[in-house]
Amino acid sequence: xxxxxxxxxxxxxxxxxxxxxxxxxxxxxxxxxxxxxxxxxxxxxxxxxxxxxxxxxxxxxxxxxxxxxxxxxxxxxxxxxxxxxxxxxxxxxxxxxxxxxxxxxxxxxxxxxxxxxxxxxxxxxxxxxxxxxxxxxxxxxxxxxxxxxxxxxxxxxxxxxxxxxxxxxxxxxxxxxxxxxxxxxxxxxxxxxxxxxxxxxxxxxxxxxxxxxxxxxxxxxxxxxxxxxxxxxxxxxxxxxxxxxxxxxxxxxxxxxxxxxxxxxxxxxxxxxxxxxxxxxxxxxxxxxxxxxxxxxxxxxxxxxxxxxxxxxxxxxxxxxxxxxxxxxxxxxxxxxxxxxxxxxxxxxxxxxxxxxxxxxxxxxxxxxxxxxxxxxx
Amino acid sequence: xxxxxxxxxxxxxxxxxxxxxxxxxxxxxxxxxxxxxxxxxxxxxxxxxxxxxxxxxxxxxxxxxxxxxxxxxxxxxxxxxxxxxxxxxxxxxxxxxxxxxxxxxxxxxxxxxxxxxxxxxxxxxxxxxxxxxxxxxxxxxxxxxxxxxxxxxxxxxxxxxxxxxxxxxxxxxxxxxxxxxxxxxxxxxxxxxxxxxxxxxxxxxxxxxxxxxxxxxxxxxxxxxxxxxxxxxxxxxxxxxxxxxxxxxxxxxxxxxxxxxxxxxxxxxxxxxxxxxxxxxxxxxxxxxxxxxxxxxxxxxxxxxxxxxxxxxxxxxxxxxxxxxxxxxxxxxxxxxxxxxxxxxxxxxxxxxxxxxxxxxxxxxxxxxxxxxxxxxxxxxxxxxxxxxxxxxxxxxxxxxxxxxxxxxxxxxxxxxxxxxxxxxxxxxxxxxxxxxxxxxxxxxxxxxxxxxxxxxxxxxxxxxxxxxxxxxxxxxxxxxxxxxxxxxxxxxxxxxxxxxxxxxxxxxxxxxxxxxxxxxxxxxxxxx
Numbered sequence: 001x002x003x004x005x006x007x008x009x010x011x012x013x014x015x016x017x018x019x020x021x022x023x024x025x026x027x028x029x030x031x032x033x034x035x036x037x038x039x040x041x042x043x044x045x046x047x048x049x050x051x052x053x054x055x056x057x058x059x060x061x062x063x064x065x066x067x068x069x070x071x072x073x074x075x076x077x078x079x080x081x082x083x084x085x086x087x088x089x090x091x092x093x094x095x096x097x098x099x100x101x102x103x104x105x106x107x108x109x110x111x112x113x114x115x116x117x118x119x120x121x122x123x124x125x126x127x128x129x130x131x132x133x134x135x136x137x138x139x140x141x142x143x144x145x146x147x148x149x150x151x152x153x154x155x156x157x158x159x160x161x162x163x164x165x166x167x168x169x170x171x172x173x174x175x176x177x178x179x180x181x182x183x184x185x186x187x188x189x190x191x192x193x194x195x196x197x198x199x200x201x202x203x204x205x206x207x208x209x210x211x212x213x214x215x216x217x218x219x220x221x222x223x224x225x226x227x228x229x230x231x232x233x234x235x236x237x238x239x240x241x242x243x244x245x246x247x248x249x250x251x252x253x254x255x256x257x258x259x260x261x262x263x264x265x266x267x268x269x270x271x272x273x274x275x276x277x278x279x280x281x282x283x284x285x286x287x288x289x290x291x292x293x294x295x296x297x298x299x300x301x302x303x304x305x306x307x308x309x310x311x312x313x314x315x316x317x318x319x320x321x322x323x324x325x326x327x328x329x330x331x332x333x334x335x336x337x338x339x340x341x342x343x344x345x346x347x348x349x350x351x352x353x354x355x356x357x358x359x360x361x362x363x364x365x366x367x368x369x370x371x372x373x374x375x376x377x378x
Numbered sequence: 379x380x381x382x383x384x385x386x387x388x389x390x391x392x393x394x395x396x397x398x399x400x401x402x403x404x405x406x407x408x409x410x411x412x413x414x415x416x417x418x419x420x421x422x423x424x425x426x427x428x429x430x431x432x433x434x435x436x437x438x439x440x441x442x443x444x445x446x447x448x449x450x451x452x453x454x455x456x457x458x459x460x461x462x463x464x465x466x467x468x469x470x471x472x473x474x475x476x477x478x479x480x481x482x483x484x485x486x487x488x489x490x491x492x493x494x495x496x497x498x499x500x501x502x503x504x505x506x507x508x509x510x511x512x513x514x515x516x517x518x519x520x521x522x523x524x525x526x527x528x529x530x531x532x533x534x535x536x537x538x539x540x541x542x543x544x545x546x547x548x549x550x551x552x553x554x555x556x557x558x559x560x561x562x563x564x565x566x567x568x569x570x571x572x573x574x575x576x577x578x579x580x581x582x583x584x585x586x587x588x589x590x591x592x593x594x595x596x597x598x599x600x601x602x603x604x605x606x607x608x609x610x611x612x613x614x615x616x617x618x619x620x621x622x623x624x625x626x627x628x629x630x631x632x633x634x635x636x637x638x639x640x641x642x643x644x645x646x647x648x649x650x651x652x653x654x655x656x657x658x659x660x661x662x663x664x665x666x667x668x669x670x671x672x673x674x675x676x677x678x679x680x681x682x683x684x685x686x687x688x689x690x691x692x693x694x695x696x697x698x699x700x701x702x703x704x705x706x707x708x709x710x711x712x713x714x715x716x717x718x719x720x721x722x723x724x725x726x727x728x729x730x731x732x733x734x735x736x737x738x739x740x741x742x743x744x745x746x747x748x749x750x751x752x753x754x755x756x757x758x759x760x761x762x763x764x765x766x767x768x769x770x771x772x773x774x775x776x777x778x779x780x781x782x783x784x785x786x787x788x789x790x791x792x793x794x795x796x797x798x799x800x801x802x803x804x805x806x807x808x809x810x811x812x813x814x815x816x817x818x819x820x821x822x823x824x825x826x827x828x829x830x831x832x833x834x835x836x837x838x839x840x841x842x843x844x845x846x847x848x849x850x851x852x853x854x855x856x857x858x859x860x861x862x863x864x865x866x867x868x869x870x871x872x873x874x875x876x877x878x879x880x881x882x883x884x885x886x887x888x889x890x891x892x893x894x895x896x897x898x899x900x901x902x903x904x905x906x907x
Contacts, residue, residue: 162503162521170569174793176669176750210822215458243785244793245743252742288795291743291778296797323820323842324855356798359776360718364736364744 058124061117065110074125075155081106082219083155088126096122149230156227159220167211172231173244178211180244181228182235193218193225200224247287250371258373261366266358268370271351274377282378291371296355303352305329308345319348406530408468408511410558414615418873421467424508424553426870429678430612430621431761434871437833438878439893444835444847444857446897450879450890451488455481461883462866463508464553464758464827468530470874472881473511474888477503477521477551480533485881486874488890494533498522501549502566505866507610507756508553510561512581517561519550525563525579539584541565541577548572553610557620557651560587564607564622568669569789571596571628574605574643578654588654592624592642602636604628605643609673609756614689617706619648619657621691623673626666631739631781631792639664644672646693646701648708658708661730663697667738668721668779669750669794670697675758677768683711683809692808694759694770696752697721699731700811714811716804717774718747739779739792749777749796757827758868760836762850767805767814769836769850773823775799799823801841805853815853817846827868829880837880839865845882845889861889 063072069081076083087096097118103109128150149157161170167178174180181187190196200221203213216224235242262268272278285293303319307327320336321328327346328338408422416427418436425432439447455461459476466473471491472483480494501521510517515536516528522544527536541563542548547570554563560578567574574592579585592605606625613620627636627643642656644663649656662672677692683702691705698719702712710729722731737744751773759770776799781792801819806812820841829837835856836848843864847857863885871880880891 158499162499162501165569166502166504169790174795175569175790177796179795180793212460213458245780249741249780249782250743288778292795292797295745295776295778321842323840323844324846325844325858359745359747359798360720362745364740364742367745368742 057117058120058122058127061113061121062124065113066121069107071151071155073151075151075158076219076223082217083152083223084125084219085128085150085152085155085223087219093122093126096125150226152223153226153230156220156223156225157230159216159224160227163214164224171234172228173235182232183244187228187232190225190229193221196225196228197221245288250287250291250368250375253365253368253370253372255369255372255376257365258369258371261370262373265361266366266370267354271354278374278377280378282375286375290374291367294370294374295359295367297352303348303350305346305348307339309339310343319350322348406469406471407514410512410556413556419467420469421465421870421872422511423466424464424510424555424610425612425675425758428557428613428615429761430675430758431677431679431763432675432758432827432829432868432870433760433762434829434831436831436871436873436878438873439831439835439847439871439880440833441835441849441856443893443897446893447847447857447859447880447891448894449859450877450892452890453481453483453488453490453888455479455886455888457886459503460505460863460866460885461888462505463883464868465870465881465883465888466509466511467870467872467881468511471530472888473509473516473530474883475506475508475518476886477506479506480509480516480518480528482530482533483888485872485879485890488888492533494518494528496520496526501544502551504549504551504566506551510554510556512556512559512561515581517554517556517563517579517581519552519554519563521549521551523548523550523565523567525550525554525561525577525584527581527584537584539579539586542567542575546570546572550608552608555610555613555620556581557613560651562611562620562651564609566606566608566625568604568606568626568628568630571603571788573603574607574624576607576622576649576654578651590649590654590656592645592647593627593640600635600637602627602638602640602643604630604640605645606671607673608671609675612676612678612691613651614678614705617689618650618652619705620651621676621678621705622647622649623662623671623676623693625671625673626663626669629787629789629791630669631667631779631790631794632785632787633665633667633738635787636665640666644670644697646672646676646691646703646708648705660701660703660708660710662693662695662699662701663733664730665733666697667733667781668697668746670695670752672696673756674754677759677761678705679761679763679808681763681766690808692761692768694754694768694772694806696748696755697731698748698753700768700806701729702808703729712809712811716770716806716811716813717753717772717802718776719753720745720747739781739794741780741782743778743780745776746779746794747776748773749775749799750779750794751775751796751799751823755825757825757866758829760828760830761808762830762836764832764834765805765814765850766808767830767850768808769803769805769828769830769838771819771824771826771828771838772802772804773799773825774802775823801825803828803836803838803848803853805850817848817853817855824864826865826882829869829871831871837869837871837882839882839884843884845869845884845891859891861885861887863887 070084074084100110169175172181186195200214204211305319306316317329317331320330463475472485478496482491498521503521516530518526523542526538542565548565548567550565554561561581562578576590578587593603594601596603604627611620611622624645627640642659644666645659645661647659663670672695679690689705691703693701700716713725713729721737723734777796779794785791801824803817805814824841826839834850836850843861844858861884865884867883869882
C-alpha cells in the first residue's frame with residue numbers, strides 16, 4: 001500500500017483510510033496504520049524542507065501530523081474528523097496541548113512530539129486559515145450562488161448540507177417544513193453557536209415542532225454556526241431580490257374588510273380585543289411571523305385541564321401531557337402531576353381550537369384582509 | 379362479500395401451497411423464488427412480500443392475548459439518527475439501517491452480529507429505509523447515491539456502483555427492489571432541477587441493466603424535471619410489472635416554467651422489470667406545485683370491486699387523495715379524498731384531481747390543505763383482506779405557500795410554512811372510499827407505518843411515542859407501550875421457534891415484542907405470509 005503525495009492529496013488519503021474502516025487512526029498495528037506511517041513519512045520529508053517563522057514551522061507540523069485527518073486547510077473531514085479552523089476559540093492552548101499529548105477517541109496521542117513543535121502548532125492553529133479555498137462538495141453547490149466561505153464556515157456547510165438542508169434549504173433560507181434561519185431572531189442573537197448550539201443539541205420537539213436533536217461536537221456546532229451566519233450575511237446582501245417572504249409581500253388585503261371579518265364572520269372578537277390582548281401586537285411581531293401567529297398561535301400553556309379524581313376532588317392546571325393513557329398537568333406552583341386516564345375524568349379548555357376550526361372556512365382574501373387589519377394594531 | 383372471501387381463500391390456498399415446497403437451508407441465503415412466497419419465519423423484502431400490503435397471516439398474537447405482549451429485546455444503535463428503515467429478516471437475522479450504517483442483529487436475542495459503518499461526506503443524510511437481499515448478498519444505497527453490495531455474513535463490501543451523480547444533487551435513501559435478477563434502485567434530489575430515475579443493476583456484477591427516467595433531461599424547454607423515486611415499489615409476478623410512485627416536479631413551488639401535467643412526476647407508473655420500459659402511468663397530482671410526491675406505497679390487491687374481480691393497485695397519496703386503479707392498465711376505479719384538501723377544483727373523468735390555479739403558491743401566500751408533509755408520507759399503510767380496510771396514518775393539516783419572481787425557477791423556488799396538523803389513523807373501505815373508523819394519534823402527527831395481521835390486529839404508533847395494537851374491526855386500542863420516541867418505522871412481524879415477534883423502531887432503538895414464553899401455542903406454524 002504505497003501512496004505518492006503527488007498523486008494522492010491528504011484528503012483523498014484520509015478518505016481512503018476511512019473507506020478501509022477507520023483503521024488508520026486506531027493504534028492497533030494494522031494496514032491502516034502502515035498507510036498513515038507511509039503518508040506521514042513523506043509529509044515529514046516535505047516538512048523538513050520548510051523553514052521560516054514560528055507560524056510557518058507550525059504549518060509544517062500541522063501538514064505532517066494533523067492534515068491527514070483534519071484537512072489541509074483545517075476544514076475537517078466530516079462526520080469523522082472535526083474541523084480545527086477556529087479551534088482556538090473553543091479550547092485554550094493548554095487544552096489543545098493536552099489533547100495533542102493524550103489523544104482522544106480515534107485521534108492518536110502524540111506523546112513524543114517535541115515541545116517546540118507543539119508550541120509552533122499552537123501558534124499556527126491560532127492563525128486564520130487560508131481563505132478562498134474550495135474543498136468540499138457543498139462548496140461547489142454554493143459556488144452556484146457565488147458565496148465565498150471561510151474554511152470553518154465551509155466545514156459547517158458540509159455538516160449543514162448533510163443534516164439540515166433538507167428542512168432548512170441548502171442556503172438556510174427555508175426548505176421542506178423548516179423555517180428560514182437567516183431571519184431567525186435566535187440566529188441573529190447567536191454568537192459562535194451560543195444559541196444555535198442548544199437548539200441543535202436538544203432539538204425542538206415542543207409545541208408541534210419536529211426538529212430532531214443532533215449530537216455534534218463543539219467544533220462542529222461552531223462551524224455550523226459559522227455557515228449559518230455566512231448565509232445571513234449573504235441573504236442580507238440580496239436586498240430587493242431577496243427570496244422568501246417579505247413584510248411588503250403581505251400587504252394585499254383590505255383593512256376595512258379585515259376589520260369586518262374580525263368583528264363578524266371570523267368570530268375573532270369573541271376572544272380577542274384590539275385594545276386588550278392584541279393591543280400593540282403589530283409592534284411585537286411583523287410580516288410572516290405575525291401572519292403565522294394570527295392563523296395559529298400554537299398550543300401554549302393557555303390550555304388548561306381540570307382533572308376529577310375518583311374521590312371527587314378536582315385538580316386544575318396547565319396541560320402538560322396527554323395521550324390515550326396518561327393525562328398530566330402543571331399546577332400553579334410548578335408541580336407536575338399525572339394520572340392514568342382510565343382512573344380519572346378530565347376536561348380540557350383549549351381556546352386555540354377556535355383557530356383550527358377557522359382553517360376550513362377562510363378564503364385567502366379573508367386572511368389577507370385580516371392581516372391588513374391586524375397590522376394596524378400597533 | 380362471499381365471493382370475495384372465496385376468491386381470497388383461493389389466493390391464500392395458492393400461497394400456502396407455494397410455501398410448503400422444499401426450500402434451501404443454507405444460512406444467509408435468499409433464493410429469488412422465495413421472494414414470491416415468503417415463509418412465515420422471514421421478512422425478505424421491504425414490504426414483507428411483493429404486494430406492499432404489509433399484512434401477515436400470523437395469528438399467534440390475537441385481540442384476546444395481545445394485552446400480554448411484552449419486550450423480547452431492544453437493540454440500541456447508540457447513535458442519534460432515527461431508525462426509519464423497515465428491517466429484513468432472513469434465516470434468523472435482521473438487517474436494518476440508518477444513513478451510512480447497517481446492523482445485522484440476531485432476531486432471537488437482539489444481539490449484534492456485525493455493523494457496517496461507512497461515513498460519507500456528501501449527499502443528504504435525511505434518512506434511510508433499509509437494505510435489499512439476493513442470495514447471500516445485501517444491497518445498500520448511500521447518501522452519495524451509490525449502490526453497495528455486501529456479504530450478508532459479515533458486511534464486507536463486494537462492489538460499489540453509482541446510481542446517480544451526487545455532485546448534481548442526487549442522494550439515495552431507499553431500499554432497492556429485487557425482481558428476477560434485477561436490483562432496482564431509486565434516488566432523491568428535488569433541491570435541484572434534475573430528472574428522477576430508476577436504475578436496474580445486475581445482482582452479481584453490479585452492471586447497469588437499464589435506466590428509466592421519469593422526466594426529460596434538465597434544460598428541455600417547457601418540460602419539467604423531477605419525479606424522484608425514493609420509496610420502494612411493488613411487483614406483480616403474474617403481469618410481470620413493477621409499480622412505482624414518483625416524486626414532485628422541479629422547480630418545486632413555481633410551476634410557470636413547466637406547463638401541463640408534468641408526466642411522470644407525482645405519478646404511479648407500471649414498468650417492465652426486465653426492460654425498464656413504461657407500460658402505463660397515472661398522474662396522481664397533475665402539475666403539482668406543493669411538493670406532494672406520489673411515492674406512497676402502490677399496494678397491490680386482488681379482489682372484488684363493485685362485484686367484479688379486479689387486479690387493483692391502491693395508493694393513499696400525499697396530496698390527500700386515495701386512488702384505486704385497475705393495475706392491468708392504470709385506469710381509475712375510485713378517486714376520493716381521505717382528509718381535508720382545498721387545492722383541487724374536482725376530479726376529471728380519468729380520476730385525476732384538477733388543480734386549482736388560484737391555489738398555486740403566490741407572492742401574498744395561499745392557505746393550503748394538506749401541508750407539505752402531506753396527508754400521509756412514506757411510511758407504509760396496510761391492507762387487511764378480511765375486512766377490506768386500507769389503513770393509513772393520516773395527517774390533516776394546513777399551511778401557507780408562497781412563491782414570487784425573486785424565488786426564481788431553480789430547486790425549491792418558493793417557501794411554505796406548516797401552520798397546524800394532527801395525526802389520525804384511518805380505516806378506508808377500498809370499494810367506496812368511506813372511512814369506517816378513525817383513531818386519533820395526537821397533535822402534530824404520528825408518522826408511523828402500519829402492519830395488520832390475520833388475527834385482526836393493527837399495529838402502529840402515536841404522536842407521543844406509544845406503539846399501539848388496535849382491533850382492526852373497530853380501531854379500539856387493545857395494547858400499548860411507551861417507547862420514548864416517536865415511531866418512524868413501519869412495523870414487521872415474523873415467527874421463529876414457534877413464537878410470533880412484532881418488530882418496530884423508535885428513535886435509535888429497535889424493539890422486538892412477543893407474548894410471554896409458553897403463554898400461547900402456535901396455531902400458525904404452517905401459515906405463510
